[in-house]
Structures are given as C-alpha cells and as structure tokens.
Amino acid sequence: MEKTWNNKAWFLVLPVLVLVAFSAVIPLMTVVNYSVQDTFGNNVFFWAGTEWFEELLSSSRFWEAMVRNLIFSFIILSIQVPLGIFIALNMPKKGWGVPVCLVLMALPLLIPWNVVGTIWQVFGRNDIGLLGYYVNALGIDYNYVQDPFDAWVTIIIMDVWHWTSLVVLLCYAGLVSIPDAFYQAAKIDGASRWAVFRYIQLPKMQRVLLIAVLLRFMDSFMIYTEPFVVTGGGPGNSTTFLSIDLVKTALGQFDLGPAAAMSLVYFLIILLLSWVFYTVMTNYDAER
Amino acid sequence: MARIDVNHVRHSYLPNPRTDADFALREVHHTFEDGGAYALLGPSGCGKTTLLNIISGLLHPSHGQLLFNGRDVTNLSTQERNIAQVFQFPVIYDTMTVYDNLAFPLRNRGVPEADVDRKVRETLEMIDLASWAKKKARGLTADQKQKISLGRGLVRSDVNAILFDEPLTVIDPHMKWVLRSQLKQLHRRFGYTMVYVTHDQTEALTFADQVVVMYDGGIVQIGTPAELFERPRHTFVGYFIGSPGMNVMPVAIDGKTATLGSQRIELPGAPKADSGAIELGIRPEYVRLGRDGMAVSISKVEDVGRHKVVRAKLEGRDIAAVIGEDETVPAEPKVRFDPAGINIYADSWRVEMGA
Structure with missing residues (x-):
C-alpha cells in the first residue's frame, strides 16, 4: 500500500504544542533570559553573560542550602519508604477495614500544604500547641523556633505525617495485585515471612516503589510551603532550603538575574538526580 | 509418599451453615491410595478445588478429618503436611533463576547446600530444564514456568502428595499433550501420589488411574476411565463424560x-x-x-x-x-x-x- 503523506496531522498536535509552549517552554525561556542579564529596574536590561551562574556556584549560601536539601531528602526517603511499605503490608486486604484505612491514609494528602504547615506550626508551639506543650511538660526541652535541631525534627515529622500515605497507597496497590496462589505456593514451599516479602511482595511492588521514590524525592527536594509556614527558614538559616532561598532572592530582594540562574541550576539538579534514580532502579531491574 | 484418607469431610465457606445448600463440599469420604494417580473431575463450582485445598491445608474443613498414612493432619499447617501443589496459573519467583526457584523449598527447610545442589540438578533433569538452570525464571514460557512449579514439588523427595489445580489451563494445546505425558512418565517412574483437579474429561481420563467425578459438592462416582464410560453410576457422569x-x-x-x-x-x-x-x-x-x-x-x-x-x-x-x-x-x-x-x-x- 502507498503511504499517505498528509501534513494535516500537524494541525492535530498544534493545540498541545501551544499549550506546552505557554505553560512550560515560554516561562522557562523567560527565566533563561533573566539569568544572563542584569537590571536596575525600569525594564532596562544589561547583558551579564555567565556572571550570575559563577556567582551562584561560588556562593556558600547556595551550597549550604543545597546540602540541607540533600540531607532532608535523604532522611525523608529513608523514613517514608520503609515506613510506607511496613504500613501497606499491615493494612487489611479485605473487609470493612479496607475503606476505613484507605480514607484515613488519604486524609493527609487532601489537606492543602500551607494548612499542613499552619497545623504543625500551632501543634508544635510550646505555649498553646498540644505537641509542644506536652513534650515540654514531660521535661524535654523542645522549641522549634529557637533550636535548629527541634526545627528539623518538627519539619521531618510533619513531612512524614503528610506524605507517608502516598507511599503506603502506592505500595498497597502493588500488594493487592498479587494473586493468592503466590502466597499459597510460598506456604507450600515453606517460605518464611521474610522470604515472602523478599521474593514475592518486594518484586511485585518494585514498579510502584520506583514511582514512590521518584515522587517523594522530587517533592522533598522542592519542599517550600510547609517549612516556610512553620519556621520561615529559621532559626537562622537552619531550615532554609533551596526553594526558600530562591523565593527570598527573587521576591524578597528582587534580584531577578541571580534568582533566574538559581532556578535553572535547581531545575537541572532535580532533572539530573531524577534521571540517576530512574536509571539506577530500572537498570537494577533489567540486570536481575 | 502417603495414603490420604478423607474422612467424612464437609466444608462450608459460610460461618454458620444450616442446610446442605450452604456447603461447598457436602460430604466426601474417600481414600487416595499411596502412589495412585487420581483426577478430580467436575464442572466449575462442584467443590473439587475446595477438596484439593483441604488436602493441601490451605483450607480447614468445617467438619471431618484428614489422615496421611493414618496420622491425623487436620490441624496441621500446609508446611507441616509436606505436600506440593501446582496452581492454575504458574507461580514462580521471578527475580530468581530457574535453579534458585527449585532450590527455594529446600533452602527454606535448611537443607545443606550440597544436598540442595544434587537434588536440584536431578530435578532439572526430570523436568527437562537442565540447560535453563542459570536463566531468570521470568523469561520462560508458560509451560516452562508450570514445569518449575511442578519441579519445586518434585525437588522435595519426601513430599506426601503432589496436587494439581487445573495446571494446564494457560498452556498452549500442543504443549498440553507433552506436559501430560511427561507427568504420566514421572508418575510411573517415581510413584508419587498425585491428585489432579480438572474440568476437562480428556485430561482426567488420560492422566488418572482412578477418576473421581464430583457434582454439586459431592462425589458421584469413582472409577477407572472404562468404568465411567461403560457404567456411569449417575446420569450426570453419563452426560459429563463422553462426547457427545x-x-x-x-x-x-x-x-x-x-x-x-x-x-x-x-x-x-x-x-x-x-x-x-x-x-x-x-x-x-x-x-x-x-x-x-x-x-x-x-x-x-x-x-x-x-x-x-x-x-x-x-x-x-x-x-x-x-x-x-x-x-x-x-x-x-x-x-x-x-x-x-x-x-x-x-x-x-x-x-x-x-x-
């Protein structure tokens, strides 16, 4: 059969192209544009070349925020992934418990991020907060406003409370798709609880876990709203993550050039790390 | 290998069964002789899989008793009963190699690695997969996967019985013949007690020495293929077996x-x-x-x-x-x-x- 050459097809993809252009490509290019220029207001711009990038990469403020971010993401992943798997494994597989658990799990995910921040901001206060007051009443000196360690603990507990459900729900979806015959065969083969987890449940959860790890990494690396509401980046700069720093630079100080350069670097880091995660996990899969 | 006595076993999936209709298995009283090849034949929903799962211990019967070689095993777990079961859909541990799949039941029971190796190699020969030992199990075809499921039972030489739950359902027609005759050969060579659930009369009649025909939660006839054909005890056996x-x-x-x-x-x-x-x-x-x-x-x-x-x-x-x-x-x-x-x-x- 003759192939039909028809350029009309381009019209069909045009709406998507326009949409992507306005929602992603054009804003991104604006940022690129700012990142190589300097301005003193009045819409007057000067060519700055790679100056902002050089300044950024040699600034200790940027690297400190970056290290904080990496540590935060590492802690978040190493708590939420095992905890999420553990909860998913212990959730009921049938009966009235299923909808109850699912709704309970979904609740934190439905709360707007700044509300989550506000809840914990109040919850942790040592004058009127339930948590803060009683922890102090127990004789533990806890004050997230003044103590960097307490601030970190608060933010991490908050994030675990907010997002572990996502990992749970994804893992649960993977678990319920395992046919009963696998568990029965494992019983017959005399497999221990650990062997069932290691050789049946974990392999079946692998794909959803990959998605969970990627989502949780990206989200935790980009975290902004909740710590901003709870600690505002403090005490000092102890909870100032890249995104908070970025907003301070762009909107607080109105340094568009450095902020744009920072956005691009931030964007590239997330892209790179996501790619690394993805490649490592899929390659591991292919090798086995 | 063991003789299996199913002693007045009744089973209901309901918590408080009242009438006969509440029972998935009305009353089964039968002895599977040591080394026999049995087929449980019947239409869907007749209770044959229920009976099989009661024998393997995946289900605990509501009433009745199960004996292996005269020993009461009714309250023993699946592991303790030491049986092998092959399911309708192949169950393999797909992150493991073929070799490790077969070694799994032995390693779980703490068998020394030297014995594991010897048994696994023997079994690989038996199921004709020796050249696949180092391959990942997930890349195999359905019939090879089903052979691995079987192999995980064969590898334990002390199993009391090998149970099959419609094992050829997902196998291509031309491979069904091959697998069935290999099964038959294994049975002849090693004398396992085998119980094979199916709704396919050809499968039942070619596999088994004794066919147990089930209908509506009970056994209607037990006999050789010839007996079922010549002297059906119940009109159901008459129309269920034979074509037409x-x-x-x-x-x-x-x-x-x-x-x-x-x-x-x-x-x-x-x-x-x-x-x-x-x-x-x-x-x-x-x-x-x-x-x-x-x-x-x-x-x-x-x-x-x-x-x-x-x-x-x-x-x-x-x-x-x-x-x-x-x-x-x-x-x-x-x-x-x-x-x-x-x-x-x-x-x-x-x-x-x-x-």
Missing part, C-alpha cells in the same frame, strides 16, 4: 422390558427398581443405526473426523448416535440399542439388573 454425552430418556419398566413411548426395548436383565423416576441411559457409541429397530428422524449429521455424530429424534426426544466415518445414513433410518450399553437409572442413580 450419554442419551438419557424416561422409560417405564416391566420385567426385562422397557417402554419408551410406543417402543419396547429389550433389557439384558430385570432392573431392581420399583420406585422413583426411571430412566434409560445409553451412550451414542452403543446406538446402532440401520434398517431395523425403532424409527427415527434425522436432524443433523456432524462429521467430527474419525467418526460421525448423528443427531436424531426418537419418539420426540433428542438422541445422538455415533457411526463410522465410512457409514452412511439409510433412507428410512432406524435405531437399535446394543444391550451391552444399556444402563437403568432410578432417580438419577444407576440400578443393577438381575438375571
């Missing part, structure tokens, strides 16, 4: 004669039935089509290859007859019943015939 199934027609009995409408049929003996609904069953293979006998009108002739199936009406009832590939249907067709193939049923159960 047995012709069953209501008759009135008087001594050694059965009356069907205006026709009189000579019986080989006088049935010992005096009450209930009396029926005459005859397999299409024993219906002789010719120029003498009872007049029939032909509705259809199906050529199925080796023979022809003639569908006809006798006294207004559908009847099937099997004739040879080269035979032709006469112009004024009549049928005779070969007395050797006549069975009489009272309330669906077969009655003996006296002299």
